[in-house]
Amino acid sequence: MASKKKINIVERIRREAGSVETRVNRGRKPTMKFPVRSLQNVSYQARKGYFEIMGRTKERTLTVNTVKTFAQTLRMMALSKELIETDDIATKREAYYVSKNWGEARFKEQPESDTVMEDVEALFRVNREQLGFIPEEKGGDVAGQLVVIDIDPSTGKKLRIDCTKFGSGAYSIPISVEQLEFETKAKFILVIETAGMFQRLVKHSYWKTANCVLVSMGGVPTRACRRFIRRLADIKKIPVYVFVDGDPYGFMNIYRTLKVGSGNAAHLNEFFCVPQARFLGITPKDIDDYELPTHPLKDVDIKRAKDALKNDPFVLHHKPWQQALKQMIKMGVRAEQQALAKHGLNYVIDEYLPQKIKKTSQFLP
Amino acid sequence: MTKARGSRTGSGAAQTGLFDDVSSTKTSRKTGKTISRKTANTARKASDKAPGPVAGPKPSGGKTAGLQVKKKNRPARFTAGKRKPAKQREISVSEFFAKNRHLLGFDNPSKALLTTVKEAVDNSLDACEEGGILPEIHVHIESLKEDRYRVTVQDNGPGISRKEMPRVFGSLLYGSKFHRLCQSRGQQGIGISAAGMYGQITTGKPVHVVSKEKRKPAHRFAILLDTNTNLPLITKDEEVEWDISHGTMVEIELEASYKGGRHSVDGYLWQVALANPHVTLHYAPPKGGPVNYDRASRKLPAEAKEIKPHPKGVELGQLMKMLKETKYRNLHGFLTHEFSRVSNKVADEVLDGAGLKAQMSPGRAHRDAAEVLYRSIQQAKIMNPPTNCLSPIGEDQLLKSLKSRHEPEFAIAVTRPPSVYRGNPFLIEAALAYGGGAFSSDEPVKLYRLANRVPLMYQKSACCVTKSVIETAWKNYHVPQSRGALPVAPMAILVHIASVWVPFTSESKEALASYPEIQKEIKLALQECGRKLGTYIRRGRRLADAQKKKDYIEKYIPHIGIALQEILGLTDKKRATTESKLRDILERSRKM
Numbered sequence: 001m002a003s004k005k006k007i008n009i010v011e012r013i014r015r016e017a018g019s020v021e022t023r024v025n026r027g028r029k030p031t032m033k034f035p036v037r038s039l040q041n042v043s044y045q046a047r048k049g050y051f052e053i054m055g056r057t058k059e060r061t062l063t064v065n066t067v068k069t070f071a072q073t074l075r076m077m078a079l080s081k082e083l084i085e086t087d088d089i090a091t092k093r094e095a096y097y098v099s100k101n102w103g104e105a106r107f108k109e110q111p112e113s114d115t116v117m118e119d120v121e122a123l124f125r126v127n128r129e130q131l132g133f134i135p136e137e138k139g140g141d142v143a144g145q146l147v148v149i150d151i152d153p154s155t156g157k158k159l160r161i162d163c164t165k166f167g168s169g170a171y172s173i174p175i176s177v178e179q180l181e182f183e184t185k186a187k188f189i190l191v192i193e194t195a196g197m198f199q200r201l202v203k204h205s206y207w208k209t210a211n212c213v214l215v216s217m218g219g220v221p222t223r224a225c226r227r228f229i230r231r232l233a234d235i236k237k238i239p240v241y242v243f244v245d246g247d248p249y250g251f252m253n254i255y256r257t258l259k260v261g262s263g264n265a266a267h268l269n270e271f272f273c274v275p276q277a278r279f280l281g282i283t284p285k286d287i288d289d290y291e292l293p294t295h296p297l298k299d300v301d302i303k304r305a306k307d308a309l310k311n312d313p314f315v316l317h318h319k320p321w322q323q324a325l326k327q328m329i330k331m332g333v334r335a336e337q338q339a340l341a342k343h344g345l346n347y348v349i350d351e352y353l354p355q356k357i358k359k360t361s362q363f364l365p
Numbered sequence: 366m367t368k369a370r371g372s373r374t375g376s377g378a379a380q381t382g383l384f385d386d387v388s389s390t391k392t393s394r395k396t397g398k399t400i401s402r403k404t405a406n407t408a409r410k411a412s413d414k415a416p417g418p419v420a421g422p423k424p425s426g427g428k429t430a431g432l433q434v435k436k437k438n439r440p441a442r443f444t445a446g447k448r449k450p451a452k453q454r455e456i457s458v459s460e461f462f463a464k465n466r467h468l469l470g471f472d473n474p475s476k477a478l479l480t481t482v483k484e485a486v487d488n489s490l491d492a493c494e495e496g497g498i499l500p501e502i503h504v505h506i507e508s509l510k511e512d513r514y515r516v517t518v519q520d521n522g523p524g525i526s527r528k529e530m531p532r533v534f535g536s537l538l539y540g541s542k543f544h545r546l547c548q549s550r551g552q553q554g555i556g557i558s559a560a561g562m563y564g565q566i567t568t569g570k571p572v573h574v575v576s577k578e579k580r581k582p583a584h585r586f587a588i589l590l591d592t593n594t595n596l597p598l599i600t601k602d603e604e605v606e607w608d609i610s611h612g613t614m615v616e617i618e619l620e621a622s623y624k625g626g627r628h629s630v631d632g633y634l635w636q637v638a639l640a641n642p643h644v645t646l647h648y649a650p651p652k653g654g655p656v657n658y659d660r661a662s663r664k665l666p667a668e669a670k671e672i673k674p675h676p677k678g679v680e681l682g683q684l685m686k687m688l689k690e691t692k693y694r695n696l697h698g699f700l701t702h703e704f705s706r707v708s709n710k711v712a713d714e715v716l717d718g719a720g721l722k723a724q725m726s727p728g729r730a731h732r733d734a735a736e737v738l739y740r741s742i743q744q745a746k747i748m749n750p751p752t753n754c755l756s757p758i759g760e761d762q763l764l765k766s767l768k769s770r771h772e773p774e775f776a777i778a779v780t781r782p783p784s785v786y787r788g789n790p791f792l793i794e795a796a797l798a799y800g801g802g803a804f805s806s807d808e809p810v811k812l813y814r815l816a817n818r819v820p821l822m823y824q825k826s827a828c829c830v831t832k833s834v835i836e837t838a839w840k841n842y843h844v845p846q847s848r849g850a851l852p853v854a855p856m857a858i859l860v861h862i863a864s865v866w867v868p869f870t871s872e873s874k875e876a877l878a879s880y881p882e883i884q885k886e887i888k889l890a891l892q893e894c895g896r897k898l899g900t901y902i903r904r905g906r907r908l909a910d911a912q913k914k915k916d917y918i919e920k921y922i923p924h925i926g927i928a929l930q931e932i933l934g935l936t937d938k939k940r941a942t943t944e945s946k947l948r949d950i951l952e953r954s955r956k957m
Binding site for chain 2: 014
């Protein structure tokens, strides 16, 4: 199946390049159509539970001003074709370095090459892994009541990984999670923003007392992390609770991306989202209820919150989120997960989480 | 502003002051009486001495002289009658200027040298043009001692008659230009004799003049100026051989210092050549080799016509003087004949407005009548003065001149239609020379200020021209400019004012006074030039952009070829044709 898919993509690359070549040889300006990658081009499908890309595309016609990106896009496509054909992979960083051999068409900084790569990805509406490009960052950490069944790359045999047996460490989510199978009796998955909080919960074996799987995202969740949680939750039909900092970044960039996907990779949101995720905390209400120590909202926080109220289809769909954001803007403060330590280091384990989990119906959507 | 008025109104203002004094004698105190009489006397004597229409003291000169007299005698006033007043004596104009040489531009040795050359060259050029001769002028500056120089200026003008010569060079305020309204370089008849006087004061040597009229023998004079009497003293008068057909040579020895550069004689003559494309100049500086400026054009400037004063440009004092001196026997005739633009109808209106009878004799119009007449003139609607009295350099000539001196990549010249300030017609010309390697692009623009074709060298920041350049919004024309400063660009700006009376801020003719009418015209001319320049700069930028784009295309097209070859497995030949097709497509789109 995999090899058929590969041929398919190589064929699509060839077709795209072919159409460029024919147009040129007919004396016409070649064009490529890319879907617009931004929140403006997604709609929130409440029923499906994720941001779905809308039809809006930008046409990149080869002109004087676009000739550089046009050349870079084509060279990136050529690189991808080569990777697929030789069954090799390149990290985003490596792809950036490969471009250094492209003379004038080289990228100055990696973000430029990442953007072009994402363009190609969106052009073919595939996952970048399918193009032979893999991300640099690791997917996230897992600990708790879970057995992951993977395949040993050297022997090809199945490998059982028991996530309860990492002691004070954790299982690392691999870059590709499609082949994984799971065994679990956990009641829920608790997804945590910071590694620090994850460490505390692992250290005190919270997963044992609460019978759950703990996942650390370490900031905005990677695609692999999102996909891992999604598959686990789908296959085992268990709820997902998200525990992040109480600030607009935690709400929108982390929680919203995990749940419904992003505007940037909208063509992939269908796979890289966790529609069943629910927001455990920290909510603006928590700040009051638990009398948490706070910091004032920064200008960027306020801007982010106001932007979300105005433009984010997810927020526009969910009244409770609008209220939460408005409340936060009005309070003018934010609180981190670790702020709970005010009441004692293990207050979060002994009081906060158990109290919260008793009332899952009050979680924000 | 007031200074300029003083200089313009000339003897008028002075006269007003004097008449005021005379008429106020009735009411003034005992001592005041004698003083004012004395002053009036001085003035009358001075005017008696000067033959023909040449009148008494110079504007500020006369006034200041009067003031000085008063000052000297102030103690006497306080002790009225009790003690004999301190010695009182007349002051001659020459004497006054000998003591106030800075008023004429002799404030320091290097400026003295420049002013001397300037006055001599101005005179030569005026003389040649009046005689309809294409001027060819030799300027020679010799260093005699450390601070002693000899300036020799020779022209090919029509020459000066033997009778006139001593007066021209040996008497201040003797001249043909002060009392007529006609565009010329010199205005007051002070220049060359003042230079001679300065030389005489500093070195004790007379001015040497050789002049030859056509088909007449050449004469050589050595002239000293008697500062007490304002009369020339001839120390030598001989017939000499001179192997040219006509011309004049002036030689003045003076205490001075020579510095090269833009603000010295060098820069001045350079600008003279720029402003007078019909002039050939040979210049031998004290240091370095001779410099020649060949004429860029053989066209003599159009002769400037003389006009009668415009009623609105005449002040009360001058009006009173004119009333007194006119040969017309009634006010109506006086108004219609002594002024320009006064028709019978206008004269009637003015007289009606003043409540004066047309038959009234001008001589009997005393001060009060004159004042009513003056006010009535201000009220009346009078056509602007004729403007055929102005002789612009002309757009073509300016362009020729700028191009031959600077070799700019872009040049533009604009001659504005004539306009009027205070009854004096004037006309503004502006020209720009941009780029071409002659200028630095990170320095302020070079500014050439010209008045009746004479370069203005000093007091740049006090000048109306500089102000107007600064107030023009050069950024609109893609020329960088910081607030309140000259624009910064590889550019020279030339502004010329042609007028029958150029309003200078002082007698040394260094800066233009800021009349709103003049400033407005200068700005309009600059804006017109600026717009053209802006278009040029924009076009240049467009071309540069297009070239940049072309290079840009060249840079990336091969990569599209490589990528297509890699993906599609094209042959090298196929790749080359694809690349060239692509180049064609983009080149075509570039033009659109």
